[in-house]
Structure formats: C-alpha cells, structure tokens
Amino acid sequence: MQQAILTTEIYELPWLAHRYLASLARQALVAEAQLTPKPGLVDRCGSGSHADLSLEIMIRSAAAIEPFFLHMSAASASARVDAALRAVLAAIGREAETAMFSATGGTNSHKGAIWILGLLIAGASSSQDTVPARVAEVAGSIARIPDRARLQLVSHGDLVRLRYGAAGARGEACAGFPHVIDDGLPALNSARNRGLCEETSRLTALLQIMASLEDTCVLYRGGSDGLELVQRGARAVLEAGGPGTSPGNNALNQLDRALFEQRLSPGGSADLLAATLFLDALDGSK
Secondary structure, three states: OOOOEOOHHHHOOHHHHHHHHHHHHHHHHHHHHHOOOOOOOOEOOEOOOOOOOOHHHHHHHHHHHHHHHHHHHHHHOOOOOOHHHHHHHHHHHHHHHHHHHHHHOOOOOOHHHHHHHHHHHHHHHHHOOOOHHHHHHHHHHHHOOOOHHHOOOOOHHHHHHHHHOOOHHHHHHHOOOHHHHHHHHHHHHHHHHOOOOHHHHHHHHHHHHHHHOOOHHHHHHHHHHHHHHHHHHHHHHHHOOOOOOHHHHHHHHHHHHHHHHHOOOOHHHHHHHHHHHHHHHHEOOO
C-alpha cells in the first residue's frame, strides 16, 4: 500500500475526501491480509489458525464494508463529537457487519476492524486532521461515548473482559489507540529507517503490537496461557533480530507452528496493524 497524501485540495471536494478515507481503510485491510508470513493469521500462504477464513474471503470482506466507511466519514464531517454522532456511527457499523457476514457466508472476518477503522475515519473526518496522534485522540473521544443500542448485547470481547480484565478493542479505542500510536507506528517507521523493506517493516510493527497487546481473540481461544505464548513468542522474534534475519525468521516460524497447533490467532493485533497502516497512509504528507 502506497503512502498517500490528504491535502486541503481534496477537502475542497468533500465527497471525494470521504471516498478517499474509505479507500485508505480498505487498502489497509487488504495490506494486512496479504502481509506474509503472519503467525496464526490469514496470509498469502494460507488460512493460519482459521478453518473458516481465506485471503479471498478477507479481501471480499474489505470490499463489502468499504461503502460503510464512506458513510461514516460523511456523517462525521466537521461534526460535533457527541452522543448523536456516536449513535449514527454505531448504526452504520451494524449495517457494515451485516454486509460483512453476507459477503463471507456468515464468518466474522472484520468485526473488530469495522469498529477500529470506523472510529479512526470518523476522527479524521470530524477533525479534518491527518496527524495520527490527533486523529486517534478524537477517535478515542468518540469511543468513550456509550452506544446505548449496544448495552443489551454481549460479545466474545465482553466475555473475555469480564473473565480476564483485558481492555479489548473497546478499551484500546477509549484510550486513544496506544498500541497503534506508541507501538505500531514507531516500530514501522524505525524499521523503515533501518533500511528494511516494506513487508519486513510491517511484520516488525505487527510483532511489536503482539508482544504487549492483551489480545482478546487469543484470550477467547487460549486463555492466559495462550496469550503468554503469543506475547512471549513475538518478543522472541524481535529479540532474535526480527523478521528478515535468519534467527528472527526461525523464531517466527516456530511461533507460527505453535499458534497453528494451539489454534490461536492474534486477530486483535491484526486489526491494530490495519489501523497502523491506515494512519501511516493518512499521514503520508509528513
């Protein structure tokens, strides 16, 4: 995915601006899915720890939810951050989930990403800003407004939060996406500055997120032991030299095998990598 520049000229054409943000979000999801090799996750080599997902399904899902990202952007354009905006975004998000399930035959491919990227798109559109930290700050302020229509629903993430006390995607968003701003983006840029290729730089960012995130997707499937396996394994890859080095690649292969055997998939980390790539592209004018 090429870094892109959001200019004031584009903002003079509002509908084009909304299409632009939605397109960046879709590209980020596709780039995350295509990134290879990712431990336990769908990539160009296969379905990872998933029996019901494939790269084709992930790409089809990203295309299906792109129009809803556009509507989230349009609804947020220079809007006040209040309960009314939160309610509109939540309604569009639920429509996006329906479209996703229709496109995937009932498989949850991007439910977390709809929440995360939808908030970041709303943050960018509402603030008309491209600086990642400021976009994440506005997105976090939206996330902290309760979604009253959701209060009757209980998700897998809710169950994991109740059992393990993990913040989950909701807590990450409410905190202003610290694993994106403080981990993903710095790791991505540091790897690039060291001369690593784009794919290796993105893998480095993913592993940095995995090393510290309390990934509720992992907790739901594997509990605390599974989360420790993922975090320890990601740290081992980075400490061995990172992807792109022989020791790092060996450690990455070991982690991939271990996650496959345990049927663990760090889907929360993957969603935050997509958010990292989105904000990186949005900030392409730097």
